[in-house]
Amino acid sequence: MVRIKLASLTHAQVGQREAVVLDFESLEVDDLFLASLKGELVFTRVANGILVEGNLNTAAQTECTRCLDSFFVPILVELEGMIGLPGASLSPERPVRVSEDGWVDLAPLIREHVWLGLPLNPVCSPDCAGLCPECGGNINRGECTCTGEELVDPRWEVLRSLLKQNGGD
Numbered sequence: 001m002v003r004i005k006l007a008s009l010t011h012a013q014v015g016q017r018e019a020v021v022l023d024f025e026s027l028e029v030d031d032l033f034l035a036s037l038k039g040e041l042v043f044t045r046v047a048n049g050i051l052v053e054g055n056l057n058t059a060a061q062t063e064c065t066r067c068l069d070s071f072f073v074p075i076l077v078e079l080e081g082m083i084g085l086p087g088a089s090l091s092p093e094r095p096v097r098v099s100e101d102g103w104v105d106l107a108p109l110i111r112e113h114v115w116l117g118l119p120l121n122p123v124c125s126p127d128c129a130g131l132c133p134e135c136g137g138n139i140n141r142g143e144c145t146c147t148g149e150e151l152v153d154p155r156w157e158v159l160r161s162l163l164k165q166n167g168g169d
């Protein structure tokens with residue numbers, strides 16, 4: 001839940017603005033776990049709702065596609081969205097609305113933006129060595145005890161000797 005009180009803006013004139021600083025240590029938003037969420041959001045009363053804009057720095061937990069370890073990937077969330085007034089119908093363009101008592105939960109909006117910012121093939125580090133294809137051990141953590149010999153595919157061995165003959169390696 002990222003609850004923000006917008007009661008005064010709900011009843012304000014069009015053009016009225018309000019800035020809110022977010023500073024969360026950790027946050028769970030449905031299927032996302034964020035290590036931090038910090039930044040400033042500016043809310044502007046517009047004709048049919050409240051516009052929210054601002055940049056948030058966060059780190060979302062994800063899984064390395066090479067070694068399967070979970071790690072936090074930093075993401076800059078460039079948030080922009082429309083908040084409905086109390087009673088407004090929700091839609092993909094307006095996924096949240098102010099409740100009758102003047103609060104809004106921005107979690108659905110933030111979740112959507114964080115998902116968009118997540119890399120398609122996250123890796124915990126550019127030189128992550130991943131898992132050994134033979135024993136499945138995490139090579140980064142030295143869990144692989146293979147000698148290395150059985151890792152060589154015989155077809156590669158042929159190619160390697162061909163390369164050697166041509167002066168390369």
Ligand SMILES: [Zn+2]
Pocket residue numbers: 064065066067068069123124125128129130
């Ligand atoms: Zn990794």
Ligand SMILES: [Zn+2]
Pocket residue numbers: 132133134135136137143144145146
């Ligand atoms: Zn191994």
